Amino acid sequence: MPDKKLPWSSSVWAVIHKDALCELRTRYAISALSMFALVTLASISMSLAGAALTPALAAVLLWVILFFCAMAGLARVFVQEQEAGTLFTLRLYAKGQAVFFGKTLFNILLLWALTLLIIPLFIVLLNFDIPLWAPLMAVLALGDAGIAAVATLTALMVARTGGKGSLFTVITFPLLLPQFLAVIAATAAIFGGTSPTFADYLFMAGYDIAMLIAASIAFDYLWYD
Amino acid sequence: MDRTTIENCLTALLTAGVVYAVFFIVPPAEGLGHLVRIAFFHIPVAWVSVLAFLLSAFWALKYLRTRDAVYDRQSSAAAGLGFIFCILATVSGAIFAKLTWGAYWNWDPRQTTIFILLLIYGAYLALRSSLEESEQRARVSAVYSLLSFITVPFLVFIIPRYYFSLHPAPVINGAGKLDMDRIMLYVLLAALAACTAIFWRTLTWQVDRKRRREMSDITPVKEGF
Numbered sequence: 201m202p203d204k205k206l207p208w209s210s211s212v213w214a215v216i217h218k219d220a221l222c223e224l225r226t227r228y229a230i231s232a233l234s235m236f237a238l239v240t241l242a243s244i245s246m247s248l249a250g251a252a253l254t255p256a257l258a259a260v261l262l263w264v265i266l267f268f269c270a271m272a273g274l275a276r277v278f279v280q281e282q283e284a285g286t287l288f289t290l291r292l293y294a295k296g297q298a299v300f301f302g303k304t305l306f307n308i309l310l311l312w313a314l315t316l317l318i319i320p321l322f323i324v325l326l327n328f329d330i331p332l333w334a335p336l337m338a339v340l341a342l343g344d345a346g347i348a349a350v351a352t353l354t355a356l357m358v359a360r361t362g363g364k365g366s367l368f369t370v371i372t373f374p375l376l377l378p379q380f381l382a383v384i385a386a387t388a389a390i391f392g393g394t395s396p397t398f399a400d401y402l403f404m405a406g407y408d409i410a411m412l413i414a415a416s417i418a419f420d421y422l423w424y425d
Numbered sequence: 426m427d428r429t430t431i432e433n434c435l436t437a438l439l440t441a442g443v444v445y446a447v448f449f450i451v452p453p454a455e456g457l458g459h460l461v462r463i464a465f466f467h468i469p470v471a472w473v474s475v476l477a478f479l480l481s482a483f484w485a486l487k488y489l490r491t492r493d494a495v496y497d498r499q500s501s502a503a504a505g506l507g508f509i510f511c512i513l514a515t516v517s518g519a520i521f522a523k524l525t526w527g528a529y530w531n532w533d534p535r536q537t538t539i540f541i542l543l544l545i546y547g548a549y550l551a552l553r554s555s556l557e558e559s560e561q562r563a564r565v566s567a568v569y570s571l572l573s574f575i576t577v578p579f580l581v582f583i584i585p586r587y588y589f590s591l592h593p594a595p596v597i598n599g600a601g602k603l604d605m606d607r608i609m610l611y612v613l614l615a616a617l618a619a620c621t622a623i624f625w626r627t628l629t630w631q632v633d634r635k636r637r638r639e640m641s642d643i644t645p646v647k648e649g650f
Contacts, residue, residue, distance in 0.1 A: 353572070357565050361555040371552050374544040375572055378579035385586075407579055414575045418568045421489055 211294050215302025216309075219277065229310065233273040237318050240265050245325035255391035258328055259384050262318075266340075267347065267380065268369075269314055274351040275368040277303045278359035287359065296423035300352065300416050307348035315340050328391075335395045336387065342404040343383035346411060350375045353415040356422050379407045429629075436622040443619045446612045454609070463521045465613060469620030471514035471539065477507025477624065478542060481549075482574035485567035494639070495632075497563035500570060501553060502631040506624060508546035515539050534584045541580060545573045559639070 206214070223229055244261060253261070281287040290299060319340075322328060330336055354372045361367060373380075382403050386396040447465045454461035484500035487493070518536065519529040530536060552569055556562035 350572075353568075357552065357569065360561060360565050361552070364555050367551060367555055371548045371569065374541060374548050375576055377541055377544075378576050378583050381583050403579075403583065410575060410579070414572055418572055421564055421568050 208295075208298060211298030212302045212305065215294060215299055216306045219303065219306040220309075222280075223310075229273045229276050230313070233269050233310070233314050234317055236272045237265060237269050237314065238321065240268065241318070241321050241325050248326065250327065253326060253328060256388040258326065258391050259387035261326075262322060262387060263343070263380065263384050265318060265322075266311075266315065266344070267373075267376070269318070270311055270344075270347045270351060271369045271372065273310065273314075274307050274348065275355040275358050275365060277307060277352065278355040279365065282359040282362075291423065296420045297416060299423065300419040303355075304349055304352040304412070304415075307352050308345050311344040311348050312341065315344055330391070331393045332390050332395055336390045338401065339383055339386045339390065339396065339404065342401070342408055343379060346379040346383075346404070346408045347376060349408060349411045349415055353419060353422075356419065360422065375411075379404065379411075382407070433626060436619070436626050439615065439622060440619045443612065443616045446615065451609055451612050452606065454606075457525065460521070460524050461609075463517060463524075465616045467514060467517040467521055468613060469616045470510045470517065472617055473620050473624045474507050474511035474514050474539070474542060476621065477503045477510060478545070478574075481507060482570050485570035488563060488567045489571070494559075494563065495636070497567065498632045498635045498639075499628070500567060501563075502628050502635060504546060504549050504553075504566075504570065506627055506631065508543070508550060510624065511539065511543045511546055515543060537584050538580065549573070 244265075278287070281290060294302075319330075323330065351368075351372055354368060354375070357371060358364060358368045382400065386400050386404070389396050389400075443465070447462050451462065451465070453459050481500045481503040484496045484503065488496035488500060515536075518539065522531070522533070522536070523529045549566060549569055553562055553566045556565055
C-alpha cells in the first residue's frame, strides 16, 4: 500500500501512530528518559542538600535537565530506524515532509510528556514554588517545540553518520542556543514572579516557526539520495 | 612567474608592511597605550572568522543547488580556516580583555558571539569527520552549515539583550561616524586587507589540494597481468 496516495495529514498521522506504537511496545524511550530525568534531578537535589535556589539558577537547572533529557532520547526516532534497517522502507512508503512532520510532532509530544513528568519532580525534589503557572507552561511548550524541531533534523544527520550518538548533543546545541538563552531568561523571570513580555513570546514562537520551516526544507536534501 | 606566485608575493609584502606599520608607525592610544597594537591583529582575524562563516554557508547553498563538488571543497575549506581564525580571535580577544578589563573571560556579547561561532565551527568539523562517503558528507555538512546560518539573526537579536558589554563600538560607531585616529584607521584597513588576502590565498591553496587529492583517489589503478 504505497503511502503516496494518502493525503498529507494522514501520512503524518501514520508516522506518529507508527512511532507511538513502537514506543508503547518497547517503552524504551519513555522509561530511559524518565529515569534519566529522575537521576539528574535526584543528583542535583542531593548535592544541594536543601540549599535555597535563586530564580535564575532554578531556571538554568530546569532547562539543562530538559535539554540533556531530550539529547538522551530524541535521536532515537531515526537512529532506531537506521539500526533496524527500516529507514529505506520508510522512504519508500512516505514522502519526506510527512516523515519530518510526523517525527517532529512525535518528538514534541514525547518532550511535553517528559516535561509534565519533570515539573512535579522538580517542585518536590528541589523544594521550589512556582508563582506563575500559565506563563511557565507556555514557555515550556514553546521551548520544547524548538528543541524537537531542531533535534529531529540533527537526529537524521546522526543516523547518516551510522549512529554516532555522542555527536547528537554536539551538533544540536549550537543550533538551539538562541532559544535556550531566551527560554532560560523567560523562565527565570517567571520564577522571580514576573511574566515574560509579548516580545519574549514572539521571539520564542518566531524561532520555532523559522526552525520548523528551515528544517523541513533542509530535510528533503537529507532524506532523498 | 605565474599568477599564484605573484599573488603570494603581494600578500607577503602587504603583511610585512602592516606588521611594520603596527609596530613603528601607529601611535600609542589614549587609555590603552601600546596594548592597542593587539587590536590590529584581533580585529582582522575576528572579521575573517565571520567572513569564512558567511562564505561557507553561501557555498553550502550553492552546493545544495548544483551538487557541484567544487562548492563543497570551498565550503569545507572556508569552515576549516574559519575555525583556526576563530580560535585566534578568541585567544587574542581574551588576552586583550585580561590586559584591559582584568579578566580573560566575562561573557561579553562579543565574547559570547565568537564562542558560539567556535561551537558551530567545531560541530561542523566533528560532523564532517564522522561521515565517510564523500557525497553524503558534502550534503549533510552543507545542510548543517546553512541551518547554523539561520540562527544568526536570532543570536544578533538576543545576545545584546542579556549581556552587558564593555567592548568598544565597531570602527564605525552607532552614529555612523569614524571615531579613530586617521593613521590608525588606514593601518587597520590595511591589516584587514592583509588578513583577508592571507585567508583567500590559503583557501585557494586548500581547495586546490583537496581537488588534487580527490582526483588522485578516483584515478583508476592500472592492473598488470
